[in-house]
Amino acid sequence: MAVVTTDARAAVDLAFREEWGRVVATLIRVTGDWDLAEECAQDAFAMALQRWPADGVPRRPGAWLTTAARNRAIDVLRRRAVGAAKLREVAALSVSADPQSPGSVFEPSTDHSGVPDDRLRLMFTCCHPALSLEARVALTLRTLAGLTTAEIARAFLSSEATMAKRLVRAKQKIAQAGIPYRVPPAHLLPERLPGVLGVVYLLFNEGYSATTGADLIRQGLSAEAIRLGRVLTRLMPAEPEASGLLALMLMHDARRAARLDGDGEIVTLEDQDRSLWDTASISEGVAVLEGALASGRPGPYQVQAAIAACHVTAAAAADTDWAQIALLYGQLARFLPTPVVELNRAVAVGMSEGPLAGLVLAEALSESGKLAGYHLLPATKADMYRRLGQADEAAACYREALELASTDAERRYLARRLAETGAGSGSGSGSGRETGPG
Numbered sequence: 001m002a003v004v005t006t007d008a009r010a011a012v013d014l015a016f017r018e019e020w021g022r023v024v025a026t027l028i029r030v031t032g033d034w035d036l037a038e039e040c041a042q043d044a045f046a047m048a049l050q051r052w053p054a055d056g057v058p059r060r061p062g063a064w065l066t067t068a069a070r071n072r073a074i075d076v077l078r079r080r081a082v083g084a085a086k087l088r089e090v091a092a093l094s095v096s097a098d099p100q101s102p103g104s105v106f107e108p109s110t111d112h113s114g115v116p117d118d119r120l121r122l123m124f125t126c127c128h129p130a131l132s133l134e135a136r137v138a139l140t141l142r143t144l145a146g147l148t149t150a151e152i153a154r155a156f157l158s159s160e161a162t163m164a165k166r167l168v169r170a171k172q173k174i175a176q177a178g179i180p181y182r183v184p185p186a187h188l189l190p191e192r193l194p195g196v197l198g199v200v201y202l203l204f205n206e207g208y209s210a211t212t213g214a215d216l217i218r219q220g221l222s223a224e225a226i227r228l229g230r231v232l233t234r235l236m237p238a239e240p241e242a243s244g245l246l247a248l249m250l251m252h253d254a255r256r257a258a259r260l261d262g263d264g265e266i267v268t269l270e271d272q273d274r275s276l277w278d279t280a281s282i283s284e285g286v287a288v289l290e291g292a293l294a295s296g297r298p299g300p301y302q303v304q305a306a307i308a309a310c311h312v313t314a315a316a317a318a319d320t321d322w323a324q325i326a327l328l329y330g331q332l333a334r335f336l337p338t339p340v341v342e343l344n345r346a347v348a349v350g351m352s353e354g355p356l357a358g359l360v361l362a363e364a365l366s367e368s369g370k371l372a373g374y375h376l377l378p379a380t381k382a383d384m385y386r387r388l389g390q391a392d393e394a395a396a397c398y399r400e401a402l403e404l405a406s407t408d409a410e411r412r413y414l415a416r417r418l419a420e421t422g423a424g425s426g427s428g429s430g431s432g433r434e435t436g437p438g
Helices: 005-031 034-055 061-080 084-091 118-126 133-145 149-155 160-177 186-208 219-235 240-253 279-293 300-312 322-335 339-353 355-368 376-387 391-404 408-422
Strands: none
Touching: 005 034, 005 061, 005 118, 005 133, 005 219, 034 061, 034 133, 034 160, 118 133, 118 186, 118 219, 133 149, 133 160, 133 186, 149 160, 149 186, 186 219, 186 240, 219 240, 240 279, 240 300, 279 300, 300 322, 322 339, 339 355, 339 376, 355 376, 376 391, 376 408, 391 408
């Protein structure tokens, strides 16, 4: 029975979040043509918008979409007259007459590399050392996660126009340098791991705290990142940073249910109902972290996971070991000397040594201009001014942050804080808000 248009559109939106990467990765694997794969995937989703309202949502949307994209690829390749061998290879995507059947080839495939998932295989393929780390991450986010250029630019604290140019240059470099679309041999996988981990974590962050739009949380993206993190740790059990990333994501995601109230409004870390936290995910994350640290090879994801552990293992906000967190951010800065890490350290120092000490560090970042346009810098300064009782300064910073915030939930939160400050409220403890996943 056909479904109504609104239900069909919702189904297509859900399929896009869950199936885009799988469809594109499968087509790239068999065609070797990145642009063709994206084009045919887009056509398949457009076709779904036309047909699903009348025909109903298929039982296996991913299989339906992959079949539609494959058929489109065959049409394009026929027009290009690329030869019978390539057409047979693409057509082989549909071994079963029923694309919904469990035995179809839409299940994860493997090759000699041991990578058991098309999407992860493509991540390693895209993370070629000839490309900059930023280009590897950006290209894979665009191709596999379906993030827009604007979303990727926001994740990199860059403009959309600049990121668009970088994506074009990266694709041109792949074509001109003849970078092959294949999984590297097993002994080369470790050198590509940083780029893959970066992809997975940015994917998680976009789901955990969306960069734009009405919804702060896009659970499907976070769940996909955690799934890929689990596959990575099984694939590379001797790599402690892969385990560190999985631990980090598990502990952040454990607090998801408490981050928004019943009205969809932000609840800061300090005020979250800790009974809503997922204790099973916390326990798993802590255990995974301990296993990673036992290797004696610390790295940035392990340090960030240790910071997360300080938060999630505190029985109450007042029990948080902010001094330890400040020390860990200092260690993290040696691995990642970025202004965002510096800002996080300023928050921790402000919580452990007092708001004035934190404000000194935050003001230094403002003067450097390193985080221009980053709404959490003025938001952090506003909170510190509020705790110092300087209402006018706090209000000015809240207004600046409000203009820069890109999600509706963030804007509503900042507007509430601004209203409180305008009412002359200069008391109360700090928000306990992190500038990373909060």
